[in-house]
Amino acid sequence: MYIDGQWQGSELSQFEITNPATKQVLGSVPEGGKKQAEQAVEAAHKTFESWSKLPAQDRSRLLADWHRLIDENKEEIGKIMTLEQGKPLQEAIGEVNYANGFISWYAEEAKRIYGETIPASHTNKRIFVQKQPVGVVAAITPWNFPAAMITRKVGPALAAGCTVVVKPAEETPLTALKLAELAEEAGIPAGVINVITGNPQAIGEAWLQDERVRKITFTGSTEVGKQLMEGAAQTVKKVSLELGGHAPFIVMEDADIDHAVAQLIGSKFRNAGQTCICTNRVYVQASIVETFSEKFEAAVLQLKTGDGLEKNVDLGPLINKQALEKVQDHMDDAVAKGGNILAGGNSFEKNQGLYFEPTIVTEASDDMLCMNEETFGPIAPIASFQTEEEVIGRANNSPFGLAAYVFSENIGKAVRVSEALEYGIVGVNDGLPSVPQAPFGGMKESGLGREGGHHGIEEYLEVKYISLGI
Numbered sequence: 001m002y003i004d005g006q007w008q009g010s011e012l013s014q015f016e017i018t019n020p021a022t023k024q025v026l027g028s029v030p031e032g033g034k035k036q037a038e039q040a041v042e043a044a045h046k047t048f049e050s051w052s053k054l055p056a057q058d059r060s061r062l063l064a065d066w067h068r069l070i071d072e073n074k075e076e077i078g079k080i081m082t083l084e085q086g087k088p089l090q091e092a093i094g095e096v097n098y099a100n101g102f103i104s105w106y107a108e109e110a111k112r113i114y115g116e117t118i119p120a121s122h123t124n125k126r127i128f129v130q131k132q133p134v135g136v137v138a139a140i141t142p143w144n145f146p147a148a149m150i151t152r153k154v155g156p157a158l159a160a161g162c163t164v165v166v167k168p169a170e171e172t173p174l175t176a177l178k179l180a181e182l183a184e185e186a187g188i189p190a191g192v193i194n195v196i197t198g199n200p201q202a203i204g205e206a207w208l209q210d211e212r213v214r215k216i217t218f219t220g221s222t223e224v225g226k227q228l229m230e231g232a233a234q235t236v237k238k239v240s241l242e243l244g245g246h247a248p249f250i251v252m253e254d255a256d257i258d259h260a261v262a263q264l265i266g267s268k269f270r271n272a273g274q275t276c277i278c279t280n281r282v283y284v285q286a287s288i289v290e291t292f293s294e295k296f297e298a299a300v301l302q303l304k305t306g307d308g309l310e311k312n313v314d315l316g317p318l319i320n321k322q323a324l325e326k327v328q329d330h331m332d333d334a335v336a337k338g339g340n341i342l343a344g345g346n347s348f349e350k351n352q353g354l355y356f357e358p359t360i361v362t363e364a365s366d367d368m369l370c371m372n373e374e375t376f377g378p379i380a381p382i383a384s385f386q387t388e389e390e391v392i393g394r395a396n397n398s399p400f401g402l403a404a405y406v407f408s409e410n411i412g413k414a415v416r417v418s419e420a421l422e423y424g425i426v427g428v429n430d431g432l433p434s435v436p437q438a439p440f441g442g443m444k445e446s447g448l449g450r451e452g453g454h455h456g457i458e459e460y461l462e463v464k465y466i467s468l469g470i
């Protein structure tokens with residue numbers, strides 16, 4: 001663990017990190033708990049004073065140095081990620097680039113935290129508005145994006161002048177620790193970034209109860225997000241939550257079908273479907289559903305599933321047994337409710353890695369689990385619809401509101417549908433909308449707040465109004 005600029009924890013019991021493609025042990029990390037969580041907060045709190053007062057240009061330079069080192073080490077970080085998470089190596093290196101984009105974006109944005117002056121109502125007064133860092137930030141991150149979910153939180157937090165305590169997922173702490181090592185090498189002062197591994201409940205509870213932690217930022221399941229939101233109420237912390245999704249992918253009859261198919265392949269199968277903005281359900285207008293399904297089937301049959309370190313692999317293993325069981329449940333349920341398997345449909349084990357074939361289910365109905373709950377796996381259920389109004393209603397009929405996609409060559413229709421969708425992110429003729437400079441986040445039970453872009457830094461800032469009598 002990395003606490004107050006020291007690598008610690010060898011005296012604690014350790015837990016093993018395994019490669020999901022082989023179940024080989026890659027290493028072990030300390031089983032930290034309440035005590036280490038408190039030490040990390042102590043370090044972050046002590047350092048907040050100096051870090052927040054550092055001129056923005058200096059914080060920016062340190063972030064830029066961290067960015068340079070991550071870039072120089074991207075192949076190594078990508079390999080660590082593939083080994084502990086399973087995604088194909090090229091995709092992992094792509095994630096490192098994406099993750100690093102947040103560091104460079106916020107290295108620049110650090111210099112643009114502007115205040116305001118507001119016309120006063122008395123001649124002998126002036127009104128100033130300043131933005132100040134919220135304080136110590138606790139970041140809890142998931143296994144599906146071991147680098148990007150850290151930098152998307154730590155980049156803006158540091159740029160704003162906050163210090164952070166981070167708990168990566170237990171499956172993927174090695175990428176996080178490598179990023180911390182590079183932050184240390186970049187000269188980011190001790191105590192600014194602290195990374196601890198271990199018991200999620202004990203660490204989470206310690207941070208929730210600690211009044212010095214002023215903000216919790218979390219990416220993960222809706223269930224844990226709700227618990228954290230409730231816990232944060234004890235000391236009224238700011239909260240950002242990026243939770244589950246259930247993205248509809250809508251294809252209108254006037255869509256460019258080949259383009260929609262190509263975008264659906266990326267949107268559905270990246271990270272083997274284990275992304276909160278991955279398409280979960282596909283709605284195709286009835287007049288083109290047959291043609292679309294045939295073309296989609298042909299593209300899916302080209303995909304290769306295997307160990308992410310092998311060449312030309314498109315889908316790696318699922319993260320663990322529970323993930324596989326959930327995908328299998330959704331598959332079995334879809335078949336029981338009349339779904340027709342057009343491609344894939346099977347799980348398999350290879351070198352102890354757990355895989356699920358990229359799968360298409362046609363004749364999907366709205367009562368299927370996969371049409372309502374987050375599958376987090378490579379199943380694409382296709383349902384048909386008749387009218388624009390109908391598909392908008394079906395797409396919005398969900399407690400989730402993270403990402404949605406609509407494909408149409410009719411600009412008016414595309415704008416109309418995108419505006420009617422109750423989702424925080426809408427890809428219009430675009431299945432891969434994530435970029436560092438845009439606001440990422442959800443409506444309804446998909447979360448609170450936005451990450452990325454200039455909106456993302458606001459989550460780490462307090463607005464202070466100064467009324468000056470002259």
Ligand SMILES: NC(=O)C1=CN([C@@H]2O[C@H](COP(=O)(O)OP(=O)(O)OC[C@H]3O[C@@H](n4cnc5c(N)ncnc54)[C@H](OP(=O)(O)O)[C@@H]3O)[C@@H](O)[C@H]2O)C=CC1
Pocket residue numbers: 140141142143144167168169170171198199200201203204205219220221222224225227242243244245275276326374375376
């Ligand atoms: N929005 C998204 O990007 C994600 C959504 N999910 C959804 O959630 C499902 C379950 O995945 P899962 O990995 O279990 O997600 P979790 O929400 O359990 O895990 C996300 C992070 O929260 C930590 N955590 C778990 N319980 C607590 C707690 N009580 N207090 C504080 N931190 C906690 C985890 O630690 P630890 O790893 O040690 O358990 C991990 O670091 C997936 O199938 C998917 O549907 C999952 C991951 C990401």
Ligand SMILES: O=C(O)CCCC(=O)O
Pocket residue numbers: 144145148149219242274275276277434440
């Ligand atoms: O929450 C996730 O699943 C990770 C975000 C993926 C992305 O940024 O595209």
